[in-house]
Amino acid sequence: MNALGLNLAAPPEMRLAPKPKDDARWSALLVAVGRDRDRDAFAELFRHYAPRVKAFLIRTGLSPAMAEDCMQDVMVTLWRKAHQYDPARAGAATWLFTIARNRKIDLIRRTRRPEPEDLPWGPEPAPEQADALALQQETARLAQAIATLPPKQRDLVERAYFGDATHSEIAAATGLPLGTIKSRIRLAIDRLRHAMQNERRDLPRPHDRH
Incomplete structure (x- = not known):
């Protein structure tokens, strides 16, 4: 059968x-x-x-x-x-x-x-208030660091990471060579990384508040 x-x-x-x-x-x-x-x-x-x-x-x-x-x-x-x-x-x-x-x-x-039994069910728990505040502060510091970039680098970073454009799309929109775009974005990311690391080092630590 x-x-x-x-x-x-x-x-x-x-x-x-x-x-x-x-x-x-x-x-x-x-x-x-x-x-x-x-x-x-x-x-x-x-x-x-x-x-x-x-x-x-x-x-x-x-x-x-x-x-x-x-x-x-x-x-x-x-x-x-x-x-x-x-x-x-x-x-x-x-x-x-x-x-x-x-x-x-x-x-x-x-x-x-x-x-299905392996999948998470229900809404994800809301972040702790301290975590939400830390994320907000981190976002503000990143925005400040981006604002300090040279204008040409800042424009490419904003196009790539906030405009969600590919390097090829940026090249078509700006007329810049693809190698120039990649180089400028790489330099910008290095600047941002160093700026954020320096910012974290300058933050007061919990034991410094006492």
């Missing part, structure tokens, strides 16, 4: 019969499934394509167990969406193996995502 409750084991006479090679036959069977919900047509499609789909999935990297599950999903999709099949646009094999490829991609994506 398969996922749709059909007995799809091929009878001996069908196993001995030669398989038709004309894709028009499989297309006609697929149309019959979509138009008439023809279970016999579906069973024949399943017998022919299920092992081929599974072999394709294994060849392209899935384990046999994953390939089996994915193949079952593909065949269920065939049953449910056969009415969408248009034989004038694609053969049955092309249509079905496209579904198989897409299902494989979906399966791989799901296995790489964290499970």
Whole structure:
């Protein structure tokens, strides 16, 4: 029995019969499934394509167990969406193996995502007041440091980090060579780093307040 409750084991006479090679036959069977919900047509499609789909999935990297599950999903999709099949646009094999490829991609994506129980739920806790104040002060110091940059460097930093422009986009907008842009931004970042480090060293420490 398969996922749709059909007995799809091929009878001996069908196993001995030669398989038709004309894709028009499989297309006609697929149309019959979509138009008439023809279970016999579906069973024949399943017998022919299920092992081929599974072999394709294994060849392209899935384990046999994953390939089996994915193949079952593909065949269920065939049953449910056969009415969408248009034989004038694609053969049955092309249509079905496209579904198989897409299902494989979906399966791989799901296995790489964290499970729902591993995801954080609810809103993130609000930052502590001291942390929020420190962040605010750090932002103000950074703004002051940027204001002290030479105008040409400040313009490029603002375009790159606040305007979210790439170096190539800045070059197109300003007419400057790409190397000049990279050099000026690198110098600006070094200036900002030193300015922020010096600012932190000048801040009063907790024991200095007593």
